[in-house]
Amino acid sequence: MTNIGSGPGRSRQTRVYVRGLGGERPRVPVGPDRLEAAARAKLSAPDFAYLAGGAGTERTMRANLAAFERVQLLPRMLSGTRERDLSVELLGLTFPTPLLLAPVGVLECAHPQADLAVARAAAQEGVPFVFSSQASVPMEACAKAMGDSPRLFQLYWGTDDEVTRSFVRRAEACGARAIVLTLDTTLLGWRPRDLDLGHLPFLRGRGIAQYLSDPLFRSRLDTPLPAPAVQPPRTPALLRAGAELAAKGRAFGLTPTQMRAAAARFTATYTRPDLGWDDVSRLREWTRLPLLLKGILHPEDAREAARRGVDGLIVSNHGGRQIDGEVAALDALPGVVSAAGSLPVLFDSGVRTGSDVAKALALGARAVLLGRPYVYGLAVAGEAGVREVIQNVLAELDLTLGLLGVRAARDLGPGHLVPLASQTQP
Numbered sequence: 001m002t003n004i005g006s007g008p009g010r011s012r013q014t015r016v017y018v019r020g021l022g023g024e025r026p027r028v029p030v031g032p033d034r035l036e037a038a039a040r041a042k043l044s045a046p047d048f049a050y051l052a053g054g055a056g057t058e059r060t061m062r063a064n065l066a067a068f069e070r071v072q073l074l075p076r077m078l079s080g081t082r083e084r085d086l087s088v089e090l091l092g093l094t095f096p097t098p099l100l101l102a103p104v105g106v107l108e109c110a111h112p113q114a115d116l117a118v119a120r121a122a123a124q125e126g127v128p129f130v131f132s133s134q135a136s137v138p139m140e141a142c143a144k145a146m147g148d149s150p151r152l153f154q155l156y157w158g159t160d161d162e163v164t165r166s167f168v169r170r171a172e173a174c175g176a177r178a179i180v181l182t183l184d185t186t187l188l189g190w191r192p193r194d195l196d197l198g199h200l201p202f203l204r205g206r207g208i209a210q211y212l213s214d215p216l217f218r219s220r221l222d223t224p225l226p227a228p229a230v231q232p233p234r235t236p237a238l239l240r241a242g243a244e245l246a247a248k249g250r251a252f253g254l255t256p257t258q259m260r261a262a263a264a265r266f267t268a269t270y271t272r273p274d275l276g277w278d279d280v281s282r283l284r285e286w287t288r289l290p291l292l293l294k295g296i297l298h299p300e301d302a303r304e305a306a307r308r309g310v311d312g313l314i315v316s317n318h319g320g321r322q323i324d325g326e327v328a329a330l331d332a333l334p335g336v337v338s339a340a341g342s343l344p345v346l347f348d349s350g351v352r353t354g355s356d357v358a359k360a361l362a363l364g365a366r367a368v369l370l371g372r373p374y375v376y377g378l379a380v381a382g383e384a385g386v387r388e389v390i391q392n393v394l395a396e397l398d399l400t401l402g403l404l405g406v407r408a409a410r411d412l413g414p415g416h417l418v419p420l421a422s423q424t425q426p
């Protein structure tokens, strides 16, 4: 077949259209709304609620998307190139594209292969994957599945410093290129979709694989915790939840009693609402890996981060899952970029398409993390679905650069955007 083009954008288009001649369709819908709907159709109500839901009335979740609607690209004609260079420099390395996969917990809500399918897809597509502290598969197994492909480790800092340090050491040992410390989830946000279903996956032993596989965490399991203030009613549903928990425990070589202790200990220790800047400085001392802070929105926090010697920032509001009514992440990006000085600033929250990636880069992001869309791809078609979602986003980014008249992703800047004051409202 003739190739109607070069570069990831045109070759993906060609493949889809040519295969379409034979009646074959992409495994996952290309449009972001149809992708989400396809994932919803595949999943149970509680699993979809956990993945898709946000804080409160989900105003911030909507604001994240609305902010992308307001930013408008401004193309130049007759300055395109045959091939575009999508590569970016980050953490002293050159990455082939400006895309990473965001840390997303409890991927077993989307697919039984969970993080392992994502790790394989990321490695195949050459996109770094940020392993979550709340993963469903231990980081060592995901690292093994990725070969030499780049991965990072996202850290939640609990009340047990030794467990936190153990996570950092394990991340180093399994070849993580950076530690991403998430700052915006020192408390779990108020999430009506999950509350209405009374459903939190961790209580069922889901999304705690990093803990169940951690030698330090495991060494604590025979030390009893004070009895929890609330007990579940003794119902058939509780028996089923207990069976699920016990099966999980078996997979990690834990007895049912140890597994109950593990879920209780996780719940009692996973967050530190009083995490402070001095902890960032301590973490800086614990590891030589580059340190990124995720969840920065205020320019003053960006300046403090720079003073504390971190290596980069991630502007994010956790996909609108934490504070209802907080600023759209994209609206916070320019302020953080200008306060960050020479620190690289990454971005997530609301990225749905390649055009969105271009907008975030034009506003000063060095690279962009994709969140829910790859999770929906995972739900719809497992590893292959994640690969398709990555390919689609990168294809659209490539085509968008070509049509904007931009040779390289790193050349995007304010000159490719309509200045806010003179914007036509969508």
Ligand SMILES: Cc1cc2nc3c(=O)[nH]c(=O)nc-3n(C[C@H](O)[C@H](O)[C@H](O)COP(=O)(O)O)c2cc1C
Pocket: 050, 051, 052, 102, 103, 104, 105, 106, 132, 133, 134, 135, 154, 182, 294, 316, 317, 318, 319, 320, 321, 348, 349, 350, 351, 370, 371, 372, 373
């Ligand atoms: C289901 C789900 C679980 C998440 N778990 C984590 C996590 O474990 N650690 C973390 O730093 N961020 C977590 N995030 C936030 C993502 O890293 C990212 O900031 C967010 O998904 C971006 O928003 P978007 O998906 O709407 O683009 C989670 C997001 C979702 C949707």
Ligand SMILES: O=C(O)C(=O)c1ccccc1
Pocket: 105, 134, 156, 185, 188, 270, 318, 321
């Ligand atoms: O669901 C999340 O967004 C998340 O990151 C998380 C992490 C730890 C506990 C609860 C939620």
